[in-house]
Amino acid sequence: MITRDAALEILHEFTKSESLRRHALQVETCVAAYARKFGGDEEKWRITALLHDFDWEIHPEAPDHPMKGEPMLAERGVPEDVRRAILSHANYSGVPRESQLEKALFACDELSGFISACALVKPSRKVAEVDVKSVRKKMKDKAFARSVNREDIVHGAAGLGADLDEHIAFCISAMQANAQAIGL
Ligand SMILES: [Fe+2]
Numbered sequence: 259m260i261t262r263d264a265a266l267e268i269l270h271e272f273t274k275s276e277s278l279r280r281h282a283l284q285v286e287t288c289v290a291a292y293a294r295k296f297g298g299d300e301e302k303w304r305i306t307a308l309l310h311d312f313d314w315e316i317h318p319e320a321p322d323h324p325m326k327g328e329p330m331l332a333e334r335g336v337p338e339d340v341r342r343a344i345l346s347h348a349n350y351s352g353v354p355r356e357s358q359l360e361k362a363l364f365a366c367d368e369l370s371g372f373i374s375a376c377a378l379v380k381p382s383r384k385v386a387e388v389d390v391k392s393v394r395k396k397m398k399d400k401a402f403a404r405s406v407n408r409e410d411i412v413h414g415a416a417g418l419g420a421d422l423d424e425h426i427a428f429c430i431s432a433m434q435a436n437a438q439a440i441g442l
């Protein structure tokens with residue numbers, strides 16, 4: 259098993275974009291909160307989230323991301339279950355989401371990005387101002403944060419067996435509790 263610091267080093271080696279690094283930290287924040295809720299191995303869950311898009315800059319096209327990134331992680335000592343979870347976050351990978359970690363990663367990926375987008379249009383640009391109602395309202399606004407797939411958000415919550423509003427509230431509070439570190 260590698261450490262979180264080693265995972266961050268891999269992330270920074272291949273991801274130079276500040277916003278993509280921030281995305282990794284935001285997904286990590288939500289996934290770690292679910293690890294605590296479900297009694298998962300928090301360090302492992304964090305590492306998975308930090309690395310899920312590590313190869314996006316070098317493999318901007320699907321399915322190269324994350325398929326070609328996965329063996330690179332294997333070479334760097336990232337364990338099999340973490341790599342499998344990373345593969346499973348891409349619908350086209352053919353790897354079904356089975357473990358709680360896999361379901362949590364998928365459920366938090368698009369949603370944390372969407373919550374971040376909701377925060378950045380608030381006057382303070384802070385996640386402290388974001389609530390479930392405003393997120394649900396923005397989800398209906400097709401012109402807003404168009405790159406975020408709403409269906410993935412809905413399916414992610416369902417995969418976790420969570421009510422959508424509860425899942426959104428859970429991720430908002432996890433991000434609020436770590437707002438400074440995730441740039442919100
Ligand atoms: Fe991805």
Ligand SMILES: [Fe+2]
Binds near residue numbers: 281311367
């Ligand atoms: Fe992602």
